[in-house]
Amino acid sequence: MTQFSPFDTTLWHATATRAPDTGPLEGTVRTDVCVVGGGYTGMTSAIELRRRGHEVVLLEAQEAGFGGSGRNAGHCTPTFSYYSLEELRTHLGTERANRLIARQTKGADMAAEFIRDFQISCEWKQNGYFQGALSPSRMDGIRKKADSYASVGCPSTVVDAAEARRLTGSDRFFGGWLLKSGGHLNPLGYARGLARAVLQEGAQLFTRSKVSKVERQGDKWHVRTDSGEVIADKVIMATGAYTDGGWNGLEKTYRIQKVMLAATSILPEDVRAQVIPFDGTMHDGRGDIFVYKYNAEGRIVASMFPVGKRGRDLEYTRQMLMDRLRWLHPQVPGGTTWDYFWTGELDMQRHTIPRLYDLGPGALACTGLSGRGVPTGTMLGGILADWAEGTAEMDLALPVERLKAAPPYMSFAPEMMLRWYGIKDNFSARRDGVELPPHA
Known part of the structure; x- marks a missing residue:
């Protein structure tokens, strides 16, 4: 088996x-x-x-x-992870791509309808999805993405640094993209x-x-x-x-890609008022993604892909995740622990x-x-x-x-891409003169 x-x-x-x-x-x-x-x-x-x-x-x-x-x-982000919408049209043809775009960008709304129609108890919140820019030069890509999704009818906006701080509670972002239709739940x-x-x-x-x-x-x-x-x-x-x-x-037809996930101890209410106060899904904006949100108890649930030592050395992985979280949100108390840690499989192609x-x-x-x-x-x-x-x-x-x-290269390509994204992100940060996240 x-x-x-x-x-x-x-x-x-x-x-x-x-x-x-x-x-x-x-x-x-x-x-x-x-x-x-x-x-x-x-x-x-x-x-x-x-x-x-x-x-x-x-x-x-x-x-x-x-x-x-x-x-x-538990993130419900109705977007595409790799292709831009225009690249998708080139890949699938305009008519077919537009049909797929219409369905995918309504995916969170469809989930909301199922949850409402069948009275599903699953901690559903549709407060939006935020993708940040950790360096000024990343804002050009953010604007293009926001405009692209807005052009197909999504509630998609660019936010400046002050609004990013108000939404997220973090001073690290130079702005970001807010997709208001995003949601999160207990999967x-x-x-x-x-x-x-x-x-x-x-x-x-x-x-x-x-x-x-x-x-x-x-x-x-x-x-x-x-x-x-x-x-x-x-x-x-x-x-x-x-x-x-x-x-x-x-x-x-696919290759298994592992993903690692962790959930903190329950954060005090006063901390939750300062960390992700908009209570949506957070993406730090790096290509080697760090994504996180709350569950109903007030735990932060974070996910990343394992690369190298990360994911193989559990003690290091826990420390890396906490260092990354507290770099973004120093309001998280020093005694916070990762109470849960698990992995899952993706059918990556x-x-x-x-x-x-x-x-x-x-x-x-x-x-x-x-x-x-x-x-x-x-x-x-x-x-x-x-x-x-x-x-x-x-x-x-x-x-x-x-x-x-x-294709055989899919056995190693995803990890190589994650490493390449990290190199690009680090180069962008150094060029802009901004601090790198820990363990970057």
């Missing part, structure tokens, strides 16, 4: 609302669409399909939200709420039902587990980075946007969310439901490709 990071050591496992009562598939079930994978993508696909009148069975190998959906940092609470929504909408959800084989017999798909079988007209494989069998070669793969007549796979889980997984359900209903490939918001392995 494929080994993934521990699940029950996360902050979210300790604080999320309980999972709905579900159990494994037993016997034979017939349905219109069988969805494999109980993360955001699989569950929103099931909900969308039920809303359109289709019978749906959802199979999950562990429990709903076991994968990246239940252990991510496992959201996943478990979506699982309840799947059941409420009338789909069948079976957990502890690892798929061992999917094969075509006649005009039907047979999806087999150890104790049962689903016979379906169509199949959607939505297992992402936590793919573990089920379809040969699917796990080769070269273009950092999801990929759809043709698996045969009426069968599709989706992988490669590349760390954009909450808004992207939420909005993907509509795209996969469109495909299942027969929308022409040219009219989908993502192209459907043949199944193919990620």
Whole structure:
């Protein structure tokens, strides 16, 4: 069995609302669409399909939200991580890219609608996303990004140093970008709420039902587990980075990228009034990202990618994270500790946007969310439901490709890019004569 990071050591496992009562598939079930994978993508696909009148069975190998959906940092930032919007149009073509942009930039609003409609208890706050500029020369890029997202209707603005200080409580920023539609939540609470929504909408959800084989017999798909079988007209494989069998070669379409996450001890109320007072998602603006926000208890939850010693040496990693946090926010008390530390897996691929793969007549796979889980997984359900209903490939918001392995260089490229981003950031800071963050 494929080994993934521990699940029950996360902050979210300790604080999320309980999972709905579900159990494994037993016997034979017939349905219109069988969805494999109980993360955001699989569950929103099931909900969308039920809303359109289709019978749906959802199979999950562990429990709903076991994968990246239940252990991510909880940021809901409806943007693209690598491409600019114009580069995306060049890559996908203008019409398709505009369809994808419209969905992705509404991803947080879609999550808010699910949370409202299904009364999901998940610490949801939609106070915005702030990306800072730690050196003056970074403001040109901030302005371009803000203008680009504003041009497609997003509540996107540039803020000066004084406003950045008021929002964040930090004196380090020379300004920044505020995307007011950004949000944050308890990701496992959201996943478990979506699982309840799947059941409420009338789909069948079976957990502890690892798929061992999917094969075509006649005009039907047979999806087999150890104790049962689903016979379906169509199949959607939505297992992402936590793919573990089920379809040969699917796990080769991406490369696993680890992410590390930590949560502080609960900060006093007077400190929380000074540190991130706007209570949104914070991004320090460096390419080698440091992203953080509060949970409902008043803990700061921070995430970074492991590079070199960072992530391998736990004592060093804890100290580095605290040094970085207190460099940005010296108001954080010196006795603050990291009470939780965990890791997770991303299905990273070269273009950092999801990929759809043709698996045969009426069968599709989706992988490669590349760390954009909450808004992207939420909005993907509509795209996969469109495909299942027969929308022409040219009219989908993502192209459907043949199944193919990620290029070999993806085994080392993400870490090299992070190192390169760090070098560029450090050069920019030295050129501008500003202080470098600790451990930069």
